[in-house]
Amino acid sequence: MIESISRSISRKIKQSDPEGNVSVEVMEYAIGVKLNLFLTILLTSLLGLMTNELYNSLLALTSFAILRRFSGGLHMKSLTMCAVASSLLFIMIAHIHINNMAIIILTAINTVIFLLFSPNTIEEVNPSKLDPYLKLISTLIVLSSLILMSSTVTLAFVAQGILILPFHKGGEH
Template sequence: MIEPLALRMAQHIKMVVPDHPASVPVLKHALAVILNVVFITGLTLVISIFTGRMREVLTIMAAFAFLRQMTGGIHLKSGMGCVAVSTLLFTGLSFIKLNYNWTIGATLVSMSLIFIFAPAGIERQTRIPPRYFPLLKAIAFITVSLNLWIAYPFIAISFFVQSLTLINIRR
């Protein structure tokens, strides 16, 4: 659903603005990314209104997205698969209750996974030169370590799940 919609939108843009420097495939890719984010965010927030977990969901999504920008992680093959999995994941995580010890434990495991695996799979996803990847790892590590002080359970669980996406079983 996302890919065909992005293609139709890209073709329309190119038809209306034929001199636009971006090609249809480039526009399609950019629009697919935007639509993906819009669908995930919109659907998750609508569900969170009904579940009464909006604050938790907003925290989880923000923490997940922030860390993902620095560390990368696995990507699903289809846009709709990503929307479905992400929406279910963010909604489901908002119902997990961690006590202080589990919060600290999840944060320590996240720090370890980032230290070992980050960044993962961002080579073709970013314009940041590879020479800065160690800096991304350090910033991500420090960011996650701040939760040892804050000890917020929903940040811990979000960071934990995001850091799990760094593990590439096919290595």
Template sequence: MIEPLALRMAQHIKRVVPDHPSSVPVLKHALSAILNLVFITGLTIAISVFIGRTREVVTIMVAFAFLRQMTGGIHLKSGMWCVAVSTLLFTGLSFIELDYNWTTGATLVSMLLILIFAPAGIEKQTRIPPRYFPLLRSGAFIAVSLNLWIADPFIAISFFAQSLSLINIRRWKTS
């Protein structure tokens, strides 16, 4: 649904503005990313308002997106799968209640996973040269370690879920 909608929008832009410097495929790719974000955010917030967990869900989404920008992670094959899985993940995580010890443990495991696996799968997703990837890892490690001081259970569970997405079984099998 996202890709066909993005394609129709890109074709419309090219019809209305034929001199636009971007090609239809480039516009489609950009619009797919925007629509993906809009659908995930809109659907997740709508559900969170309905179930009364908006603060938790927003905290989880912001923490997840922040860490994902520095660490990368797995990507699903289609935009609709991404919307469905992300919405279910963010909503589901908002129901997990961690005490201080579990919050600390989840944060420490996330830090370890970041040291081992980050950044993962961003080579074709970013303009950042690979020589700066260690800085991304360090920044992500520092950002996650701050939750040892903040001790927010929803940030911890969000960071933990994002850190798990760094693990690529296929990469380990070929090593």
């Protein structure tokens, strides 16, 4: 769904400006990423409202997204499936409550995962001045769970930790 919408929009943009220097493929990708983010936020918000967990649902989404920005991780092949699966994940996380000892144990395990495997860049991206510090940044973000002591934040970080594990083809660490 997202792919076909972004393809249609990018083709219409190219038709209106055929001399433009951006290819249809590049526009399609950029539009798809934006639509994916919009759909993920929309679905998470709607499901969060329906289940009376809007705050924790959006907290899970935000925590996951911030950590993912610095740690990389596995991607789904379909942007639409990514939005749906991510939204369902954030809703589930919002409804799970763990005690402080579980937060400490999960954070310790997750810290080791991030020290070993972060960043896990699945795709080639533009190099950044932050690249040498991504492991440190993502590990410090994970350790912030010990200050926040939030089930939602900790579980969102654990979910992201699973996605940086090298269980898939093409990943590197």
